[in-house]
Amino acid sequence: MSISYTYIGEKITESKEELALILTELEKKEESGELSVRLKEKRLELLNFISEGLLNKGTYRVESLEQWISETGEIGWEEGVSLQYLQTSINFVKNAIWYIFEEDRLNQSFSSATILYVIKTISPLFDTVTSKLSDVYIKHHQEDWEKAQEVVEELSVPVVPITKGIAVLPLIGEIDSDRAQLVMETSLQQSTELDLSHLFIDISGVPVIDTVVAHNIYQVVHALELVGVKTTMTGIRPEIARSVVGMGMKFTQISTKASLHQALDDIGLVKELNEY
Structure with missing residues (x-):
């Protein structure tokens, strides 16, 4: 594997504090506000999966990723965070990653093939996260609807x-x-x-x-x-x-x-x- 991929993966892992600050700045530009501390911590955990994918030819620990998505979705639902804002906030991670590599990009430290590899590795991950977070929220909406229906049915037959x-x-x-x-x-x-x-x-x-x-x-x-x-x-x-x-x-x-x-x-x- 090219040293470029190793460098990118390791730098993402080592730059969590810088990435956290960048993400906070990106959130401040949004009218919806900032995520809670718990969700910010979960968002930074996503960087581990990104680094792992870059270092392992796009391969992730599927069960671990799905567990992360489930936990993140549950926290978002419990805290009343809209699905759209949660997805947007998580997608900020991509912007933050490009930001910390801005100097490398300007210096042309990476080849076009390397940049393409990073994009092809990261994009499917975010697509999966976005899709499965929607599933978590849809499940809760369905459960709430069913509970509401039960209440309506009970009220429709009051003894x-x-x-x-x-x-x-x-x-x-x-x-x-x-x-x-x-x-x-x-x-x-x-x-x-x-x-x-x-x-x-x-x-x-x-x-x-x-x-x-x-x-x-x-x-x-x-x-x-x-x-x-x-x-x-x-x-x-x-x-x-x-x-x-x-x-x-x-x-x-x-x-x-x-x-x-x-x-x-x-x-x-x-x-x-x-x-x-």
Whole structure:
């Protein structure tokens, strides 16, 4: 291997302090601010991989590099550093490297072949770092999205306890097959955890009741009956009632009441709450 490559690799390793100062100056020109101490330390560790690649014909310790990327991405995410700024700050390393070799370049100490070799060695490394840092952030965004979806789903099927053994499940919005499955799973789970004997399902917030929705509701009510929970459906608006009758559907197998207030009054709960 040419002595030029050895010289370049060793000088990069030996010039960490100078490179750190150069990187700080480059960051000051950015409006986004500076990286934390931890990220600056991780960025300087990248110089070890660059030196290694120059000294070993572009070969890196892949597992070590991937671990470095994972750790750096995790720190960036934890500290709220944007992916774009993290990638930009890391790419400053290339500029800093060219800077410390400026005198050598002006003196033409290196041949064109050497410069080309350095570029061909460094560029793939930075491409890998940029790509895999994106993967780390995408993974966290996906996890956050899934957590948010879980919260939304939980809020979309709120079983609200009223008194011992009695609760209300107010449904709002359309009920497709997926949501019906969620309603069934949540109502069964909550009925068991709350030791319910009676669950009122209020559908005043459901805009449309068709044959599919009706079937889904039947399934939920039947499942609850199997675990010993009596179910009453409330909140059937006049237009929904007309639509149901017009389609020939019957709710004779399900206990229904015009409103939740009426249903609670029929079991004496309204009077009990008023006295309380």
